Amino acid sequence: MTEIERLGVVGGGLMGGGIAEVGARAGLDVIVCEVDDEAARAGRSRLWKSLNRAVQSGKITEADRDAAQSRLLFSTDLADLDDRQLVVEAIAEDEKLKVDLFTRLDEVVADPEAILASNTSSIPIAKLAGATKRPAQVLGVHFFNPVPVLKLVELVPSLLTGEQTLARAERFATEQLGKQTIRAQDRSGFVVNALLVPYLLSAVRMYEGGFATAEDIDDGMVLGCAHPMGPLRLADLVGLDTLAAIADSMYAEYGEAHHAAPPLLRRMVDAGLKGKKSGKGFYDYS
Ligand code: CAA
Ligand code: NAD
DSSP states (O other), rough: OOOEEEEEEOOOOOHHHHHHHHHHHTEEEEEEEEESSSHHHHHHHHHHHHHHHHHHHHHHHHHHHHHHHHHHHEOOOOGTTTOOEEEEEOOOOHHHHHHHHHHHHHHHOTTTEEEEOOOOOOOOHHHHHTSSSSSGGGGEEEEEESTTTTTTEEEEEOOOOOHHHHHEEEEIIIIITTOEEEOOOOOOTTHHHHHHHHHHHHHHHHHHHTSSOOOHHHHHHHHHOOOOOOOOHHHHHHHHHHHHHHHHHHHHOOOOGGHHHHHEEHHHHHHTBBBGGGGGGGSSSO
């Protein structure tokens, strides 16, 4: 089986942009598909900024940046993904949107051996595989935020994923992108979010209940447990809309109180306070 040369990414937000960036930096030809021109322009500008940041910190040269940019194309037409060998879906954490997208991707991507992967944080892969006629080529390939920095990729086969698909995705993540993988069963939240999300939600409840200030909750975990950032700042980094959506699918799967989104989290999302990406969440980024 050939290595991946042509990568498609659907959704050019926080995660899709990061996945596209590491793909292009690894020498792949990458097409990023967004909903409209404005979203495509915003995604492209974030990605260019991130590449410039990598130049400034000495991780890549200006020539590397220019070469990566020349391998990246932004589109608003899903049909442009017809020749892709692997497509990673990174749209909003919404089961219906993702199921619709997998149905369309299955129609558009011509190579019957091409892999359709999801970067979902919590939605069962079997539900996405069931929307296609190629369930053996569907799996979860779950990256971590920020993608250019964090080493991990969780590989999540569904009950229907083929061995060859899993092996090919493993080679893509490790040999081509230089990531490290772990494998997880197809259960909402997989390994990392099953542990992380109840912790983040507990921090929101603690803040909501007036136990301590946001700064003190975060300092507690940074200074007391050597975490790189505290849970409320991390919730802001993930995106509060995304965190609430992950909580909803984990609650639907397990029905446990510690997966329920606290009212304050929902109200902040209702108010447009989505964390760092919107300029304000538990902290102000303006
Ligand atoms: N994109 C690219 N590079 C970035 C970046 C970004 N968004 N943010 C930081 N970096 C790079 C910086 O360029 C810097 O690189 P150098 O050391 O080469 O200069 C390095 O990361 C450190 O950055 P900073 O000095 O600016 O900041 P920091 O030391 O505070 O680190 C951080 C920032 C990398 C975000 C760090 O705080 C961290 O790792 N936090 C935890 C993140 C985490 O837990 N992510 C998982 C979220 S859960 C998830 O992803 C799963 C899900 O489904 C929700
Ligand atoms: P985001 O809100 O930053 O970006 C989502 C992007 O998808 C938006 O730019 C939106 O315009 C685009 N989009 C929506 N519907 C689309 C469609 N039909 N076609 C093309 N583009 C479409 O979200 P994100 O944080 O990048 O999360 C994306 C996925 O990755 C989610 O499933 C999320 O759970 C998962 N994830 C998120 C994180 C995180 O820390 N934010 C980490 C790992 C995984």
